[in-house]
Amino acid sequence: MSQRKKLAILVSGGPAPGINAVIGAATIRSVLEGVEVLGIQDGFEWIMRGNIDHVRPLTIDDVSRIHFRGGSHIGISRANPTTDPAHLEAVVTSLLRLNVSQLITIGGDDTAFSAMKLEERAGGRIRVVHVPKTIDNDLDLPPHVDTFGFQTARHFGVELVKNIMVDGKTTSRWYFIITMGRKAGHLALGIGKAAGATLTLVPEEFGAGPIRLQAVVDTLVGAIIKRLSYGRRDGVAVIAEGVVLNIDPNDLEQLGEVERDEHGNVRLDEVNLGEILKRAVIARLKRFAIKSTIVAKNIGYELRCADPIPLDMEYARDLGYCAAKYLLVGGNAAMISIQGGNFVPIPFGQLIDLETGRARIRLVDIRSTRYAIARRYMLRLRRDDFDDPHELAKFAATAGLTLQEFREQFGYLVADEPPALDFSRLTS
Numbered sequence: 001m002s003q004r005k006k007l008a009i010l011v012s013g014g015p016a017p018g019i020n021a022v023i024g025a026a027t028i029r030s031v032l033e034g035v036e037v038l039g040i041q042d043g044f045e046w047i048m049r050g051n052i053d054h055v056r057p058l059t060i061d062d063v064s065r066i067h068f069r070g071g072s073h074i075g076i077s078r079a080n081p082t083t084d085p086a087h088l089e090a091v092v093t094s095l096l097r098l099n100v101s102q103l104i105t106i107g108g109d110d111t112a113f114s115a116m117k118l119e120e121r122a123g124g125r126i127r128v129v130h131v132p133k134t135i136d137n138d139l140d141l142p143p144h145v146d147t148f149g150f151q152t153a154r155h156f157g158v159e160l161v162k163n164i165m166v167d168g169k170t171t172s173r174w175y176f177i178i179t180m181g182r183k184a185g186h187l188a189l190g191i192g193k194a195a196g197a198t199l200t201l202v203p204e205e206f207g208a209g210p211i212r213l214q215a216v217v218d219t220l221v222g223a224i225i226k227r228l229s230y231g232r233r234d235g236v237a238v239i240a241e242g243v244v245l246n247i248d249p250n251d252l253e254q255l256g257e258v259e260r261d262e263h264g265n266v267r268l269d270e271v272n273l274g275e276i277l278k279r280a281v282i283a284r285l286k287r288f289a290i291k292s293t294i295v296a297k298n299i300g301y302e303l304r305c306a307d308p309i310p311l312d313m314e315y316a317r318d319l320g321y322c323a324a325k326y327l328l329v330g331g332n333a334a335m336i337s338i339q340g341g342n343f344v345p346i347p348f349g350q351l352i353d354l355e356t357g358r359a360r361i362r363l364v365d366i367r368s369t370r371y372a373i374a375r376r377y378m379l380r381l382r383r384d385d386f387d388d389p390h391e392l393a394k395f396a397a398t399a400g401l402t403l404q405e406f407r408e409q410f411g412y413l414v415a416d417e418p419p420a421l422d423f424s425r426l427t428s
Contacts, residue, residue: 005101006036007327009058011076012043012114013107016133016149017308018316021067022106023074025320027058033328038098039074043107044114047094048079048087055098067313070305080110082117092122102127102327104320108134108147109183109359112335116348116359119333127332129345131319135303137186140351140360143368145339148316150187153180153303157191160299161236165195168234173293174224175236176281178244178274180300185240185364189374192238199223199235199378203242204364207416213251215413216243217280222381222395222410224285224292229398233292235379241300244273252276274298288399318343372421383414 007030009023027037037058040047046054056074066073081087095103103126105115112130119128132139135153137146157179164175177197179188185202192200199219206215220237227235274296285292308316315338322343323336334345353360364371375382385391386407396406 004036004099006038006099007102007104007324008038008040008055008095008098008100009074009104009106010040010043011072011074011106011133012111013076013078013134015071015076015304016135016147017070017152017304017306018148018312019072019076019106019133020063020069021308021313021316022104022131022133022148022320022323023058023072024063024065024067025317026104026324027063027320028060029321029324030328031058031060035102035328038100042075043077043079044081044087044091045077045079048081048091050090050094052094052097067317068307070307078110080114082114088117088121091118092126095122095126100126104129104131104323104327106131106133108132108136109139109361112139112351112359116333116351119348127327127330129323129327129331129333130335130348131323132335132337135187135300136181136184137190138181138184138361138363139335140362141337141346142339143362143365145337146315148312148319149304149308150190150312152306152309152312153187154190154194155309156303156306157187157299158195160302161191161195161197161238164297165197165236168236171293172233173295174234176220176274176277176294176296177236177238178241178296178298178300179238180303181240182242182245183361183363185242186362188238188240189364189371193374193377195236195238196377197236197238198227199380200238200374201243202240202364202366203246204366205416206243206246210248211243211246213247213280216247216277217284218410219380219413220277220281221284222413223379224281225288225290225395225398226381226385227379228290228292229394239274239277241273241298244277272296288401290399366418369421372418375418376421381410381413383417386411386414 011019030037039056039058041054081091105111115128115130132147134147135149137150139147168175181187189200189202278294278296318338319336333348337344337346351359392403396403
């Protein structure tokens with residue numbers, strides 16, 4: 001007589017508030033239906049090497065209250081089994097040795113891709129579903145559906161920025177706050193807009209391809225000059241890390257202060273993004289005889305393992321319940337989502353970007369009303385500033401430039417500014 005099949009849960013990527021709520025709900029639902037649950041510790045780290053010792057049984061008593069807490073009850077890692085076919089095969093073999101026939105993966109776009117490839121390699125022997133998790137909010141869900149963890153990260157990010165804004169005003173300082181978001185600017189925009197930061201920069205606004213350092217620097221310098229012309233020496237810029245990570249490496253090399261590998265290439269992971277922008281902006285301001293105190297600060301690790309707010313707590317528990325239930329009734333090869341209060345499985349095949357062969361990324365829609373409103377609240381150089389000679393004269397005087405010189409140095413920044421909102425077309 002064969003041993004009863006088990007359901008396993010695995011968390012990969014970076015932490016996000018609500019992971020434990022998914023684990024807890026999925027475990028409780030499975031156990032109540034008579035299915036044994038295993039927690040695969042540290043993501044793919046061990047099982048991709050054929051090591052099945054780092055596994056723990058999960059019971060209702062173990063998980064009944066873990067939804068209140070941040071972090072991951074079964075650990076996490078960024079180990080990626082898709083880089084080597086032998087690793088992917090070892091994952092399948094390891095799970096089969098553990099008598100696992102159903103797997104829930106919890107993670108972001110990289111983990112979603114690993115889940116797809118694992119399901120393919122298993123060839124029906126293991127059914128797999130994926131629960132989307134990332135504070136970056138960049139998995140390819142419908143625009144109105146967040147990934148769990150995003151709202152909690154935004155909530156605590158706003159609390160941090162709120163305090164920094166008071167410090168900035170008190171001490172007449174500018175703060176450059178770098179947030180997580182390597183590929184998309186959802187978290188930066190969510191924090192900056194809710195907190196009322198002076199301006200927020202997201203990679204999407206700079207278009208496809210490498211971002212020019214000069215454009216980022218001039219955007220920040222323009223905001224500082226504009227705010228100074230209104231009598232304020234302080235401000236807060238929230239900047240998605242993807243803005244600086246996507247800067248043309250040639251621009252970074254010109255700074256001469258970045259780490260390089262043995263081949264002379266810039267080590268982007270070793271770059272202190274905020275400090276690079278701070279130094280470049282201060283150098284640019286000196287050309288206008290403007291002295292500004294700027295502090296660079298990264299926030300991200302403070303947000304990832306925060307206890308989830310009730311919204312994420314409930315949302316993640318719903319996702320965990322649906323993930324387990326879908327597997328238990330025979331479901332397979334889908335990402336779990338809740339849309340309009342209802343469970344909607346998204347087939348793995350719909351998640352693939354045909355150009356890259358990877359899981360699709362959801363970017364900030366810079367043509368949306370939401371983003372347009374965010375831009376209107378930001379204090380930064382705008383197209384209408386260059387149409388108003390009175391405003392432009394104030395900015396030029398602050399920078400010690402003529403009107404024409406100011407246009408020549410900063411006018412290019414508004415060339416790709418999204419169009420203003422037009423509500424008149426919506427009236428009868």
